[in-house]
Amino acid sequence: MHYVMRCASFAAVVLLALCSSADAIFETRDARLQAVRTVGIISAVGDQFTFARGGLTGPDNGGRSLPIPSWDLDDMIVQQATATLSGRFQVQRVTYDRAAFAAIKESPIKPVALVRGDPFKKLVESQVSPQGLDAYIVITKAKANFGGGNRKIEGVGLITYATVMESYSFVYALYEIRVIDGKTFDVIEKMAADPLDNAAEVRLGGPSRLTDESLSRPSDSGPDDSLRKAIVDLIDQSLPVTLSDMHLR
Amino acid sequence: MNLAAEARLRCCGRGASRIFLAAWLAASSAIAVVCDRASAQTAFSLPAPPLELPFLPPVSGGWTVMIGAEGTSTPDFEGAKGSRFSPVPIFSIRRAGSADQFRSPRDSASIALIDFGDFRAGPAGKFVSSRKADNYSGLNGLGDVNAAFELGGFIEYFPLDWFRLRNETRQGFGGHHGVVSDFSADFIVPVTRALTISAGPRFTWESTKATAPYFGIDAVQAMASGLPQFDAKGGAHSAGAGVQVKYRINPQWEVHSYVEYDRLLGDAANSPLVTLRGSVNQTTVGVGASYSFDVRIR
Secondary structure, three states: HHHHHHHHHHHHHHHHHHHHHHHHHHHHHHHHHOOEEEEEEEEEOOEEEEEEEEOOOOOOOEEEEEEOOHHHHHHHHHHHHHHHHHOOOOOOEOOHHHHHHOOOOOOOOOHHHHHHOHHHHHHHHHOOOOOOOOOEEEEEOOOEEEEOEEEEOEEEEEEEEOOOOOEEEEEEEEEEEEEEEOOOOOEEEEEEOOOEEHHHHHHOOOOOEEEEEHHHHOOOOOHHHHHHHHHHHHHHHHHHHHHHHOOOO | OOOOOEOOOOOOHHHHHHHHHHHHHHHHHHHHHHOOOOOOOOOEEEEOOOOOOOOOOOEEEEEEEEEEEEEEEOOOOOOOEEEEEEEEEEEEEEEOOOOOOOOOOOOOOOOOEOOOOEEEEEEEEEHHHHHHHHHHHHHHHOOOEEEEEEEEEEEEEEEEEEEEEEEEHHHHHHHHEEEEEEEEEEEEEOOOOOOEEEEEEEEEEHHHHHHHHHOOOOHHHHOOOOOOOOOOOOOOEEEEEEEEEEEEEEOOOOEEEEEEEEEEEEHHHHOOOHHHHHEEEEEEEEEEEEEEEEEEOO
């Protein structure tokens, strides 16, 4: 009887301890976002456009990247995110070193990436001005696998995939969004943009759509305006949905 | 974030598994009917869970769920002459749009902790079901071999988008305590955007401790079975080839089929269990269908 009573007492103490700390341990990201009033938006997605080839190709299919500073994609992303978030947050303009954010690569060795922590935390702490906002929303390039092999693509670009019978091209805008706490610099939330709801037989792990194969040949003057329009359209359609999925609007 | 979680459920056995397959097919059909077949739009939205674990990424966003069933014909036991039919349910869940990466029927469950794109490596594990002497007349007198877990790692390399080299090396626990090393190469040929054919050679090496429990015959077993005593040693275990065909009918439905052939080598082939009661030719055939739909968690 004593043993049963002792066990019951112990269970009650453990239960009480769990209840009192559950809010802290299992605090949802929504709850953390409730406290956020002021945010700054950083975008480093659109510095270059990549033409890649996949599927039945030779060994030299590494792709060709062309700079696209004239597209002003990052300014457009900041403007659109600002317009989307202004209803809920007070969005403040921030200055930052865009190239430093665009240059960050996650380690391909996942345990190393876990130990090292999120690479954007330090950049936000050291490269963004002003400091002291409640949160910073950081929009950067994302990666996705494509095809049956292990081909990876990143950022914005166009991939042409060759099969025995046909080849087809996808234009894509792959990006991910982090919400970083402005005081602790912890990542409150991180999410990659999902593919658009389209009925394509083949899909990418992010906003993308099939496109005219004639666009797949890069010219010396860089990607043409129709590609820019396609990329802008993908971002226009996907950014509000992604921000909504992150419970930011 | 390209987090993909995938689980493939496999069950063996006869009567129970047929009932399970029927239930699984019924459930799959019901879900397939409920979901809008004509489009790849999100089938339905679910609310976000009330709790989140701090070390896991958020579940909000789009997910692709795949359900289906596969029928496989496999040898009754390794080295057997006859084969048995096993239904296998298929279930996987991954981030919407993330590529359904190439997977050979031989691949064990694995996670890529190192991923350079063309080179991947990580832990791998396999469950080897028990071998019950009562189930097959060819095993009379040989006693049971317990189920084994094989844990180890894999490395794979894609020198080209359409060519994969893979090795898995695993240490056994339970039914055997040896080392198994599987080598494979696969040519992955996309014929159209809907049809993919892959094929390639296979080779397996096993240590003595991995071979002996299944192919060795000790004095007691020899007396009970009538087979001659045999001391099975490790080495080259089998060589063969596999071919797989996948056809995506529409964004939701996909059918697949595969044949894997192995010829036993070394002491596995020389064991009296194989020479007198079994066969060195081991063939596995599978046919299956799956249905995919998107779920959005808000």
